[in-house]
Amino acid sequence: MSAARDMLCATARAVFADAATAGMGPIEGAGFGLLLVAEDQDGFGGDWGDVNAVLQIAGVMVPDLAVAELIAGQALQPAATVSLMAGAMGQALALSIEHVNMRQQFGRPLGKFQAVQQSLAVMACEVRAVEAAAAALAARLDAVNLDPLAADFEIAAAKLRANRAVGVVTAIAHQVHGAIGFTKDYDLHRVTIPLMRWRGAHGNDTYWAQRLGRQAAGFGGRGLWAMMTERSDVHRRAE
Numbered sequence: 001m002s003a004a005r006d007m008l009c010a011t012a013r014a015v016f017a018d019a020a021t022a023g024m025g026p027i028e029g030a031g032f033g034l035l036l037v038a039e040d041q042d043g044f045g046g047d048w049g050d051v052n053a054v055l056q057i058a059g060v061m062v063p064d065l066a067v068a069e070l071i072a073g074q075a076l077q078p079a080a081t082v083s084l085m086a087g088a089m090g091q092a093l094a095l096s097i098e099h100v101n102m103r104q105q106f107g108r109p110l111g112k113f114q115a116v117q118q119s120l121a122v123m124a125c126e127v128r129a130v131e132a133a134a135a136a137l138a139a140r141l142d143a144v145n146l147d148p149l150a151a152d153f154e155i156a157a158a159k160l161r162a163n164r165a166v167g168v169v170t171a172i173a174h175q176v177h178g179a180i181g182f183t184k185d186y187d188l189h190r191v192t193i194p195l196m197r198w199r200g201a202h203g204n205d206t207y208w209a210q211r212l213g214r215q216a217a218g219f220g221g222r223g224l225w226a227m228m229t230e231r232s233d234v235h236r237r238a239e
Contacts, residue, residue, distance in 0.1 A: 004050075005049070005050055005053055008044075008046070008050055008053070008054065009054065009057060011030065012032075012054045012057045012058070013057055013061065015027055015030045015032070016057060016058060016061040016062045016067075017061065019061075019062050019065060020061060020062055023065065024065055024066065024067075027062075027065065027067060028070065032054065032067065032070060032071055033070045033071060035050060035051060035054065035071050036048075036051065036072065036146070047138075047141075047142045048079070048137075048138045048141040048146060049138045051072060051080065051083065052086075052134055052135065052137075052138040054067075054071070055067060055068055055071070055080055055083035055084050055087065056083050056084070056086050056090070056134070057087060058084060058087065059083065059084035059085065059087025059088040059090075059091070059194075060088065060090065060091040063084065063088055063190060063194040064194065067084075068080035068081065068083075068084060075148040076141075077201075077202055078155050078159050078202040078203065079137055079141060079148070079151070079155050079158070079159075081159065081162075081201050081202055082130070082133065082137060082155075082158045082159055082162045083134050083138075084194070084198060085130060085162040085165075085166070085195060085198050085199075086127075086130045086131045086133075086134040086162065088191040088192075088194055088195050088198075089126070089127045089130055089131075089162075089166075089169045089191075089195065090127055090131065091187075091191045092127075092170065092173040092188065092191050092192060093120075093123055093127045093169070093173070095173070095177075095187060095188050095191075096120060096123065096172070096173045096176050096177065096188075097120060099176065099177055099180075100116055100120065100176055110176065116176055119172050119175065119176060120172070122168065122172065123168065123172040123173065126168045126169050127165070127169060129161060129165065130158075130161060130162045130165050133157065133158035133161045133162065134158060134162075136154060136158065137151065137155060137157075137158040140154040141154075152215065153212070153215050153227075156208050156211045156212040156215065157212055159202065159203065159208045160205065160209055160212055162198075162199075163199045163204065163205045163208060166195050166196065166198075166199045167199075169195070170192045170195055170196065174192065
């Protein structure tokens, strides 16, 4: 992560903290709507890697605010939703780990029980997979100058992967929390409810599976492998 992105994320956390009670005003006032606007047009001159980082923070801190709509156009909303979902899932995992390390049962923390550890390991794998999908999607969008058509394969793959992770992540998070996870006084519902909403946003599992499947079938076996290796080589050279 660049120094500029570090500063951008720090600013996002501070602004979103205010926005959690004040609404979209602080976010609009801070200029986040100019994140993808070129510097010579008085914008930030950011890339989708920056957007991904900011929206993951938004998915944690202000999941009910329209930050994605402010930053990105309609064609890129599925990609933006993946970033929001990655952030919210990461928060659900963090809250779950914190809870099982504090909650005592039979004289020891819940996190010491092997069954709980196994469940959290499964949850962590799902979360990291979605984060990786969001990062790969960001790399592709930046490589094609934010052209959603040129990144359609990555968008479909990332949204489908995020959608399929929602059920596992939310189920395990609420399972390890028990009844407290459903209360308004605890923060878990602030990310699990938006996750269920985002799962169906811009197309459900079936829609993205069919879209991805049609593309994969169109490439053919050798064509699909050649496409994936070519794109991964481009991304490595860009790094």
